[in-house]
Amino acid sequence: MLKKMKNFSLQLKIMAIFLTMSILLTLTLGLMFYNNTAQNVKQNKENEIKTLAAETSNKIERFLFEREADIQVVAQSQILTMPQIDRETKRQYLANVINNYQTYDEMFVLDQLGQIVLSATFSGGNLPLESDELFKQNPDILGKILSGKPFISDVLSEEDQSQWFILFSEPLVDDRGQAVGAVVERMNFDAIDEIIANVKLGEVGYARLMPSDQNYGVSYELLECVNHLTVRVPIIKYETQFKQWMLFLSEPTEEAFALIYDIRIYFGLVFVITLIILFLVSNYLSGRITRPIRTLKSHMGELLETHKLNMALAYEGSSDEVKQLTHTFDFLLEELSFMVQKTMEKTGEAESVKSVKASLDAMIDHAVTGIVTIDGKGIITSVNPRIKEILKADHDDVLVGLSIGKEGHQRFDALFQILYESILVEKQLVDVSCLIKNPEVELVVSTLIQKDIYQTPLGVTVLLQSAEERERFEHSVIRAKKLSELGELSAGVAHEIRNPLASIKGYTQMAIREVDKQSDAYHDLGIVLNEVDRLDRLVERFLSFASPNAPHYKSGDMNQLVSEVIKVLNQQILAKKIEVVLEFDSASSFEYDVDQMKQVLLNLLINAIQASEVGGTIKVQTLLYEDEGRFSLLITNDGDIIDDDLIERIFTPFFTTRKGGSGLGLAICARIIENHHGTIELISSKDTGTTFAISLPTKKGLLL
Template identity: 40%
Template structure:
C-alpha cells in the first residue's frame, strides 16, 4: 500500500496527508468533547436524583416529627390527666383531633392491660396486634415500624405515649394510628422526567446514605438514588426513599448528542475531503505550470540535455521549490487567519449590536482619542440628550455646562489607570431639575495592551435604589417566613387545647344560656384564628413553583374578566399594551394569584372610577419579562410605600394585610422582583419582573 502511495502524484500525496491529519484531529477533538459532555451531564443527573431523594425523605421525616409532636401535646393535655373530666368530653376532644388531621385512622386511650378505654373507631376495634400492644404498655413512648395491613392492603404506623397526672400517677396510654395517605401524597408527588417516580423501600445494610447507581428491574436498566428516612429508637427496620428513572429516558439527551456527533463527523469528513482536494490542487498548480514551461524550454533547446544538468543545479531547483512552497504556505496561513478574523469580528459585531440595543442599562462607547462612538436609547433618556447632540462629539471640547462634570470624569478615566465604579453624578434637565445617575467605566485594550477606548455603563439612581430595596425586602421576607412557620405551628398546639377546654366548659354549662353563648364565641374566635394561621402559613411557606409554559397576556386578560364584570358601573376603563413575546415558564396558579391581588388592589384604590393600564414587555438582552399595572387611584403615602409588602400591614379595615406579602413571596420564588411607584392622589404603578428561565417560547 505504501509503495502504491509513493507512485502517486504530488497532488494526491498532499491531499491524502492533509485529509488524514484533519480527520484524525477532528475525530479526537469530537471524542473529547463527547466524553466531557457525557461526564458533565452524568454529574448533573447524579446531583438531581440524590437531591430529590433527600428532599423527599426530609419531607417524610418532618411529617413524622410533627405527628410525634401532636402525640406529645395530647399526652400532656390535662383533659386526659384530670380525673373529673367526663368521658364524653375526652371522646369529643379526640374526635375533633382526628377530624382536624386526616392522617389519623384512629386515636385511642388504653389502660395498662392494653384494653381500649376510649377510641374514635365506632366498633372499638383499633386494628393493632397484641404484639404492638405489649410494646406500647412496656414503653413510656413508642413508634412502630411501617406495618402492612393485609385487609386494607395499606401501610400504617402506631405512635404511643404514657399519660401521667400531677402526682406522676399513670393514667393510661394515648395511641395514634396513622395512615399513609399523606406520606403517599409526598411520594406520589415526586416526578422526574415523564416516567420517573419514587417509592419507599426497606433499608438494606449494604446501601449507604445518598447511594446512586444503576439497577436492573424486569430486565430493564434504571438509575436510582436513595436517602434513608430517620429511624426512631423503637423501630426495628429502617426505610428509605428510592427515586428511580429509566436509563434511556434519563440519558435520552445524550443519545441525541451522539447522533448529532456522528452526523457532524460524517459531514466534516466530506467537507475536509473537498477542502483537501482544493488545497492540494492550489499548492501543486504552480509547480505543474513550471514543469510544463521547463518541458517546453527543453524541447526547444536541444543543448540543454539531462547530462548537462548537474546535481548542484537540481539542488538549486529543489531549493527554489522549497522557498516557493514556504511562501505559498505562509500566504495561505495568512489568508486563513484573516478570513477567520473577519468572520469572527462580524459575528461579534452582530451580537454586540443586539446586546447594545436591548441592555436595560445605559451604554456609551468612547475611542482612545475621546470621541464618542455610540450610545444606546437608555443612556440618551437618562442624560436627556439626543443622539445627534452626543455621538461623534469629543469629551475634551464639545460639551457645555450641562454635562461638563460627567465628560470631565470620563476624560480623566480615559487618561489614567483609575477605573470608576458606581460614581454618582448630577446633571441639569431641561426643566432646571438636578437629575442624579450612577456610572461606571471600563477600559478596553487590544492583545498588546494598547488602549482601544472606554466603555461607560450608566443607570438611573432611583432605579438602582428600588432594585436594591426589592432584593432587601425579599431577603427579609424569607427570614420572616422561616420564623413564621415555627411560630404558627407552636400557636396551633395551644389553640387545640383551648378549643378542647372550651368544649368541656360548653358541655358543663349547657344550662346557662348566657355563658353558653360566650363560650360559643370563644370557639368561633378560635376557628377564625386557626384560619388566619393557615393564611399566614401560606405566606411563610408557599409551594415551590410548578413550572410550565404559560401566556402572561392570557393570565392578565382572564384576571380582568374575573374582577371586571362591573367595571362599566364603576367607571373603570382598562387599557392593554401587551408584548407578543409572552410565553415563558412560570407557575400558572401562583402568578394568577399575584395578578388578582394587585389588580384588585388597583380597583379598590379607584372608588370613583379611573383608568387601569396593563402592559407587558420582554427584554431580549437579559431574558426578563416585565408586567406594569398602573391605576389613577388614591395612591400611597410616601412613608408607607416601604411597608405595603410587610405581613399584616393594611390601610383597609377589612383587609388582613397578607395579600401583597404573599405576592412578594411568590415572585421571590420565581427569582423575580416586585416594585411599586406611587404618588398620593395621583395613582400607583406596580412593576413585576420575572426572569424567563429558558427564554420565551415560540407559540407555534
C-alpha cells in the first residue's frame, strides 16, 4: 500500500508540473492575445472616431467656405450697385439667392451710415429699413461690417438662444471703385445641425459643436459619472472671429469597447474549458508516464535479484515507452524553441534592436527640430546637429556637459531656469516660449520626462524650435492647405468653362466658313476665335495650378539648372542691363522633378527681372544642408519693396500687380513646391531687398 502511495505521489507531482506549465503557457499566450486584441480594438475605435470627427469637420468647413464664396459672388455682382436697376429688381435678386441656396434666413444691404437700404428674407418679406435688433444686440458688429473689408462673425444667437447663426459680409464698390456700403448674409445653422445630426456613435454617443479652448485630440473623460471616449477637432477659425469652435464627439467607453468585454468573457470561458481539458489530459499522461517507470523498476529488481546483469532490460513495450518519453521531451524542446523564436520575433532580436537604434539616431541627427537629452543629474548628455543653427552657436557641442542646475552660463540661463523648474516639479513643458540673448533667439521649448517602472525620473528629452521658423512653417502649412482646397474647386470650374468654350469655337468655325472673307462679320468672327484660343490657354494654365502633375523624381544638379534658365533669359537680362550674381554651393545634386523646377525658376527669375530697375542686381544662392536633408535656393532682387499685405496674397491665384499678368505664375510655383513637400516664402525689406526662399527635401520628396 505504501509503495502504491509513493507511486501515486509521483503521478501527482507530474500532474502538478504538467498542469502548472500548461496553465502558465495558456495564460501567457491568452493574455498576449487578449492584450493585443484589446489594444487593436481600442486603437481601431479611436481611429474610427477620429476619422468620423475629421470627416464631419471637413464637411462643416466646406459648407462655411461655400457660404464665404456666396457672399463674394453677390458682392462682385453689379446688380446691387448699378443705379439704373430699380429697388424691387435688386430685392428680387437677393430673394432668388436665398431661395436657391435655402441656407440663409435673410440678406440685406447697408449704406455707409449703417442703414439697411435693401433686404430680403427666406419667407420673402423685408426687414425694417431703419434699424435691426441684430445690431442692437451686437453693436460692435456694425463697425466691422462697414470697415471696407470682408467680415465673418462668431456664432451668434437670438436673445432666447432659439436660433444660432453666422454673419458673412463683403464691401460693395460701385463702378468708380468707391465704397457704397456692404452686403450681409445671415446663415442659419440648419445645414450644420443636419451634418452633426448625421454623426452616428452607437446607441447613446453624440456629437456637438461648441466653443472651447481645450486641446484637441482623443481623450478619456468622466462625463455625468460615466467614462467616455471623446475627441475634439477644431473648426476653421477666420481672422475676424474671436472664439475657437470645436466639434466634440463622445461615446461611453462601455459601449465603444463592448467588443473588448465580450472578448474578456470569451477568454474566461475558454480558459475554464482549457483547464478542465488540461486536467483530464495530465491525469492520463501522468499515468502513461509513470506506468512504464514502475514496470521498468520491477523488471530491474528481478534482474538484480537473479544477478543477470548481462541481460538486456527488455520487456514487451519497453522500447516504445522510452521512445515516447524521448519524443515527448524532444517535442517539448521544439515547442519551447518555437516559443522563444516567436517571442524574439515579437520583442526584437539584438541585431534588430541595434538596427532600430541606429535608425533612431539617424532620424534624430536629421530632424529639423533641435533635440537635447539631459540625464537624471541635470547634465546635458547630447545634442543633435540642428541645435547649432537654432541657437546660432559656433559649434554643435556647445551645451554638452553643462549642468542646468548651476548658474553662470550667461546666454542659456533663461533656458536652463525653466528646464530646471519643470524637472523639479516633474512637469512636462509644451510649447513654452523662452528668449536667449547674444545673439537674441526666441525659442519654443517642449520636454519629455523619462521615468522607470517606479516613476522615478531618469532624464529629460528637450525639443527646441525657433519661434520665427515655426511661425513661418505654420503659415506655409496654412497657405498650402488653402491652395489645395482652392485647387480642388478650381479644377471643376476650369472644366466647366472649357466645355462651352469648345462649343463656341466649333460654332464660330462653322460660321466663319459661311461668310464672305471681305465682310466685317468675317473679321469679327476671327476676333472671337482668337479670344476663345486666349481663354483656352488661360484655362490650361488654370488647370496646371488646379491639378499639377505628381513630381517625377530623378537626380539633377540644381546649379546647372539655374545656369540653363539664366541663359534662356539672357536677352531680357541684357535689355535691362541687370547684373546677375551667382553664389553656388559646391554640392547641389539631389532628386527632384527637373521639368517642374525649371518652370519654377523661369517664373521666379522673370518676376525678378521685371521687378528690377535698369542696371539693377539679381542674386541667386544655393545651399545644401546634408545634415538636415534639405536644399535651399534664394533669388533676390533690389527692386521696390513689397508691402506685408501684398506678401500674404502673392501666391493667391489671379492676384497680380503687373498689368497684363494672369496671376497664375506664382500660384503654380507654390503648388509645385508643395508637391515636392517643400516650402516657398517671400521676404521683402529695405536692407536685403526682395527674396524668394525655397526649401526642398533631398530624399525623393521625403524631408528627414
